Amino acid sequence: MAAYxxxxxxxxxxxxxxxxxxxxxxxxxxxxDHRFQALGIVRVAVSSVLxxxxxxxxxxxxxxxxxxEYFVSKDRLLAENRALNDRVLKLAxxxxxxxxxxxxxxxxxxxxxxxxxxxxxxxxxxxxRDARNPFARKVIINRGYSHGLKPGAAVIDGTGVVGQVTSxxxxxxxxxxxTEKDQSVPVMVLRTTLVAAxxxxxxxxxxxxxxxxxxxxxxxxSSTAAGDAVAxxxxxxxxxxxxxxxxxLRAIAVGTGRDGTIDLPFIPVAADVQVGDQLVxxxxxGTYPAGLLVATVTVxxxxxxxxxxxxxxxxxxxxxxxxxxxxxxxxxxxTAYPTPDAGVGDKSSADKTASKRDAKLEAKRALRENR
Amino acid sequence: xxxxxGSLLVALLLNLLPWSGWALLLKPDFLLLVVLYWAxxxxxxxxxxxxxAFGLLMDVADSAxxxxxxxxxxxxxxxxxxxxxxxxxxRLFEQALHVAGILFVAQLIYIGLNxxxxxxxxxxxxLFGPAVGALLWTPLHAIAVLPRFRRRGExxxx
Numbered sequence: 001m002a003a004y005x006x007x008x009x010x011x012x013x014x015x016x017x018x019x020x021x022x023x024x025x026x027x028x029x030x031x032x033d034h035r036f037q038a039l040g041i042v043r044v045a046v047s048s049v050l051x052x053x054x055x056x057x058x059x060x061x062x063x064x065x066x067x068x069e070y071f072v073s074k075d076r077l078l079a080e081n082r083a084l085n086d087r088v089l090k091l092a093x094x095x096x097x098x099x100x101x102x103x104x105x106x107x108x109x110x111x112x113x114x115x116x117x118x119x120x121x122x123x124x125x126x127x128x129r130d131a132r133n134p135f136a137r138k139v140i141i142n143r144g145y146s147h148g149l150k151p152g153a154a155v156i157d158g159t160g161v162v163g164q165v166t167s168x169x170x171x172x173x174x175x176x177x178x179t180e181k182d183q184s185v186p187v188m189v190l191r192t193t194l195v196a197a198x199x200x201x202x203x204x205x206x207x208x209x210x211x212x213x214x215x216x217x218x219x220x221x222s223s224t225a226a227g228d229a230v231a232x233x234x235x236x237x238x239x240x241x242x243x244x245x246x247x248x249l250r251a252i253a254v255g256t257g258r259d260g261t262i263d264l265p266f267i268p269v270a271a272d273v274q275v276g277d278q279l280v281x282x283x284x285x286g287t288y289p290a291g292l293l294v295a296t297v298t299v300x301x302x303x304x305x306x307x308x309x310x311x312x313x314x315x316x317x318x319x320x321x322x323x324x325x326x327x328x329x330x331x332x333x334x335t336a337y338p339t340p341d342a343g344v345g346d347k348s349s350a351d352k353t354a355s356k357r358d359a360k361l362e363a364k365r366a367l368r369e370n371r
Numbered sequence: 372x373x374x375x376x377g378s379l380l381v382a383l384l385l386n387l388l389p390w391s392g393w394a395l396l397l398k399p400d401f402l403l404l405v406v407l408y409w410a411x412x413x414x415x416x417x418x419x420x421x422x423x424a425f426g427l428l429m430d431v432a433d434s435a436x437x438x439x440x441x442x443x444x445x446x447x448x449x450x451x452x453x454x455x456x457x458x459x460x461x462r463l464f465e466q467a468l469h470v471a472g473i474l475f476v477a478q479l480i481y482i483g484l485n486x487x488x489x490x491x492x493x494x495x496x497x498l499f500g501p502a503v504g505a506l507l508w509t510p511l512h513a514i515a516v517l518p519r520f521r522r523r524g525e526x527x528x529x
Binding site (some may be wrong): 015026027046054130135181182 | 384386387388389390391395396418419420422423426427428431432433434435436437438439441442445446449452453484485488489490491493494497
């Protein structure tokens, strides 16, 4: 039998040697991919071959769905049409207000020489399938770099932020959802953002006055990391005062890896967060434009035994219900990190910091290219 | 050889179907199953090199970390090569039990790799994928010997 002969005349290295070789090669590739993101080009090359095949495989399902849609009842279409009409009317009013706000914003930006935070253009894409990886919350859309998409672009649907473009093919892109484990979005609490007037919290008027007098409070609220540092140093009531006198609590929404939940870690127990609060993007990362709805707070568990509250939110978008999403192009330049000597109103120092900022960005870019 | 390539291609296409939800968790890795089949029956040509190449292909297709399927496939083929001669003496049902064991080890490596990357366990259903795969071993054998059976008119021992 052929089965026996094979073993008498084995060619090349032994199975164990092969296993060692290929095993090490696989591990090396994993490290190269995970640690250094070095194999993006291999991914793009292989995926450009696979994508047409996958598109072809989508076809039977697509046909079935199209046929199903053809026989949709008239009632449902009418109801849908009415809902959409209502929405158009509502959005028309909001759109007009937004035009006004955008004009004001442009004015302010011209004065402050700040980077534009609001994005106008986007690419509409269709979600074609889930990623076939049971460990990842990702969807595949039918637009890629040939349609002008850029890595890192924010993706939204009709209700809120869906996620971020994390991998690009020629005609398809992979969108990592906000619920993916450790996927983070900088957010702020909309309710406290709208109340711009600094209110003195009852019970700690003196502390509040103190905190509003000290300038670092401004910086502290601008990022959670800095806010935590302050919260760790000072007793809880002061931290509360710092937060409450600011317009808008900033935080980072972090995905949990489970469907339908987003965590809000590192929020002090005394912070002003309530069930039902809407979390919108704060725009400080330069990736997500400010003001997009990310999630709604569902659980606020303030246990004084811990230094941070346990806050869980439900994502606003429902990528399994929507077929179409919009990819917003990221800003060309991220908002620069504030330097300590960036004086307000002092023109020459502002220019200086601007040039310094550019030099820093250049250095960063060079570093990235060297990688 | 045409049969080998063709069946591998079909298995790849099956893997590339838009699986999701429960089906995704329960889905056996068709490609791995067919590669293992040929590692038993065409051990001269199909070996770890093929497993490595197809593994990388699946990594890209599944948008997983590059190399994890490759490692899983190579280890599974190594185990199959060790058990191969023994399996050829057994009946199909007993072969399938061996395959279930190999697929289970492969799945454990896959899950372990993903957990070590800090991901959450996706669900217990993942552990049943290998069993489903092993159930497919007999039909797979039947399909694979069908052309030979027809051409030569031989009786094939099932």
